[in-house]
Amino acid sequence: MRKPRATAATSGPDGLAPAGDVAAIVAGTHGDPFAVLGVHEAGKGFVTRCFVPNAEFVTAYTLTGKEAGELSRRDDAGFFEGKVSIRKRQPLRYHAKNASGDWWLTDPYSFGPVLGPLDDYYIAEGSHLRLFDKLGAHIIDHEGATGVHFAVWAPNARRVSVVGAFNDWDGRRHTMRDRRDTGIWELFIPDIGGGQPYKFEIIAPDGVRLPLKADPFAFESELRPATASVTAPPLAHEWGDEAHRSYWRKADPRREAMSIYEVHAGSWQRRDDGTFLSWDELAARLIPYVVDTGFTHIEFLPISEHPYDPSWGYQTTGLYAPTARFGDPDGFARFVDGAHRAGVGVILDWVPAHFPVDEHGLVHFDGTALYEHADPRQGFHPDWNTAIYNFGRREVVSFLVNNALFWAEKYHVDGLRVDAVASMLYLDYSRKAGEWIPNEKGGRENLQAVSFLQKMNKELYGHHPGVMTIAEESTSWPKVSRPVHEGGLGFGFKWNMGFMHDTLEYLSKEPIFRKHHHNDITFGLTYAFSENFVLPLSHDEVVHGKGTLLNKMAGDDWQKFATLRAYYAFMWGYPGKKLLFMGQEFAQRREWSEERALDWNLLEFAPHRGVWQTVRDLNYLYRSRPALHARDCEPDGFSWLIVDDRDNSVFAWLRSAPDGNPIAVISNFTPVPRENYRVPLPKAGKWREIINTDAADYGGSGMGNGGTVEASGEGGGVSATMLLPPLSTIMLEFVAD
Structure with a gap:
């Protein structure tokens, strides 16, 4: 749907605007205010026209301060015009x-456009990769003045205006220029700077003024x-993260x-x-x-602007704005830089799968289904009561692809974890x-x-290596983390939801019954290398009545802690x-809630401190041992070392890498110590016990192997006989022949 083309104003021999145009400007219904307002040729000279509500007298001046002429009031509402010298x-x-x-004001209608024909071309083609430098609100110097350039895509609107405290939220005051080839509306408003709240007032194709x-x-x-x-100045932070x-x-x-x-x-x-911490x-x-x-x-749950706290950020209305909950955008830049200087990467949850239907957001943005599909069978998400982006529209794809590039460029983020990809891939997702x-x-x-996901990944990896x-x-969608040129979606990694589900299901069983569910553990290795996997124990597992990881473990309190420590070492191996x-x-014992902080006092208690120390030591081992x-x-x-000992619920495998010693990972998921247990190993010699989750320092029973085991080739094949502590995982690193 296209709006009717506005008719340019004509002037009589005296340079006066037609009465109909004056009435339309005053009423806020004129579709092309630049044809009326601002400076225009009139005979051999120039005339200027302006709309200044509440003014009784207006005098025109050049930007250098030279008086150019008194203007006459054509309408009591504040329409003025007159010849200027x-x-x-x-x-x-x-x-x-x-x-x-x-008061003084600079005439926005006396300035030329900011966007140029190349912008129009690339925007129309959907190939513009710096939209965030062109659309939105940018503080710039333009034709001798400083102000804010506003630009927004609303191709079907009859009229779009910028409104804010600077114009008393009056949509008649700053109606924008329509760049018809692209559907972009733009306006340079001089004399305003950063920190100004604003919105767009849009008249829909049917003449209705939208929220x-x-x-x-x-x-x-x-x-x-x-x-x-809010109008925001460019980020002022000076980055110091080049080494990272x-x-x-x-x-x-x-x-x-x-x-x-996470x-x-x-x-x-x-x-x-009880209030939020700032980014600093x-x-x-x-x-x-x-x-x-x-x-x-x-990895942060979404930190882009969102109206509703219990959505945890997954229903975002401001994809380009760090939420104001924690301070200004520079604060977030300082956080990322500080993390990088400390050697820590920052990953953001990113949500291109859906958007909320809050009336101030993207839904029916110009009075039509612009960002979403018009048909609810394609454009409405029944699970979340949200709208779905129209991935078949190049402007929408460009909006989202540019957003991925934006976070990498402007905020130096190390990665994007893309939420709810399955809901995007299947047209019948959650539908009958x-x-x-x-x-x-x-x-x-x-x-x-x-096609959108492939384009997003190609552009992000192509322009920002290292992200x-x-x-x-x-689901089992193939080649999620394979390159696009190989027919993949182009992601670097994929969450292994099967690992999370199967292992938690297994450990929720009483140990005596685990032998009947042995395959819950072994099955995952049949597909473990089909993708580049991340093993997630995420927020989704500790909300909505699911309890915490500790409470998911079977047994009494001691067994829960022991099993959780063993599980973490199993996962890290x-x-x-x-x-x-x-x-x-x-x-954490209590289920997570976004309404309160974590229960940090638990670290004062030995079992909780022991779990933390286990995770700390596992992270050190994981980072320092290439084999892991x-x-x-x-x-x-x-490679498996023991895969079929279901009666004892024991699993053992070997991790190896060219530039590190091999490491055996051995888990005993029963509360029964296994003495003189034989584990095959690839090399004879000394194997050092580099972690034992049953160690007394972690809150375990303190059973172990005195720090080392000796593997020998007696009895056919190399193996070591050892003690497997109860509900534990141990790791053995080969150290010497």
Whole structure:
């Protein structure tokens, strides 16, 4: 749907605007205010027109301060016009007066456009990769004045205006210029700077004035419950993280240690009065804690602007704005830089799968289904009561791809974990027969979403080497983490949801019954190298009545702690990168809630401190031993040692890498110590026990092997006889022949 083209104003011989145009400007219904307002040729000279509500007198001046002429009031509402003594078209300032006083304003309609034909071309083509430098609100110098350039995509609108406190939220005052070839509306408003709340007032194609809309490209927003966008100056932070970024640009992340600490920024810790920590306060507390605990990366649940706290950020209305909950955008930049200087990466949860239907957001943005599909069978998500992006529209794809590039460029983030990928890939996701529309081939695959994900990954990896993408994809869609040129989706990694589900299911069983579920553990290794996997024990496992990881473990309290420690060592020895949600590193007892901080007092108690110390030591081992991380995504880094001892619920395997000693990982998931247990090993000689989760320092019973075991070739094949402590995992590192 296209709006009717506005008719340019004509002037009589005296330079006066037609009465109809004056009435339309005053009423706020004119579709092309630049044809009326601003400086125009009139005969051999120039006339200027302006709309200044509440003014009784207006005098025009050049930007250098030279008086150019008194203007006449055509309408009591504040329409003024008159001849001006200037020799060429140029921006003007006005001195306005009424009985209450006087004020100055610079005429936005006397300036030329900011966007150019190349912008139009690339925007229309959908190939513009710097939209965040063109759309949104940017403080710039333009034709001799400083102000803010606003630009927004609303191709079907009859009229779009910028409104804010600077114009009394009056949509008649700053109606924008329509660049018809692209559907972009733009306006340079001089004399305003950073920190100004604003929205867009949009008249829909049917003439209805929509609820005020926030800027889809806003770089800063008001603190909820307020919903306006805020003009933001360019980031002022001076980065000092080149060493960190240079390292990762050259690295193969599949062969690097990646131990990710998943954090909800609003509930990790809070101030004594219960309010949120600022980014600077988080940096002072969270970064040292992560370094001490040994994690390599922090992954934040979505920190882009969102109106509703219980959505945890997954229903975002401001994809380009760090939420105001924790301070200004520079604060987040300082956090990322501080993490990088400490050697810690920062990954953001990113949500291109859906968006909320809050009226100030993207839904029916210009009065039509612009960002979403019009048909609810494609454009509405029944699970979350949200809208679904129209991945078949190049402008929407460009909006999302640019957002991925934006976080990498402007905030130096190390990666994006893409939420709910499965919901994007399948047209029938959570839908019954008749509730979805097949693709052009008659299938259930969302081919447009596939194309979008491939484009996003190609552009991000192509322009920002060292930045990774991670898919939360819960089905068996093939080649999620394979390159696009090989037919893959192009992600760097994929969450291994099967590992999480199967292992937690197994450990929830009483130990006596685990032998009947042995395959819950062994099955995962049949596909462990089909993708580049991250092993997630995420926030999704500790909410909505699921309890905590500690409470999922079977047995009494001692057994729960012992099993959790054994599980963590099992996981850290398992092929794949690691992810643990905050609080689980010290065995949080209460289910997580976004409304409160974690129960940090638990670290005062030995069992909880023991779990934390276990995770800390595991992270150190994982990072320092190539055998545990350098072949996480390759089958030649793993081999079973014991796969079929279901009666004893024992599992053992070998991890290896070319530049490190091999490490045997052995788990006993029963409370029965296994004495004189024979474990086959690849080399005869001394194997050092580098971790034993039953150690007394961790809160275990203190059973073990005195620090080493000796493997020999007696009896056919190399093996070692050892004690397997109860409910434990031990790791043995080969040290000498």
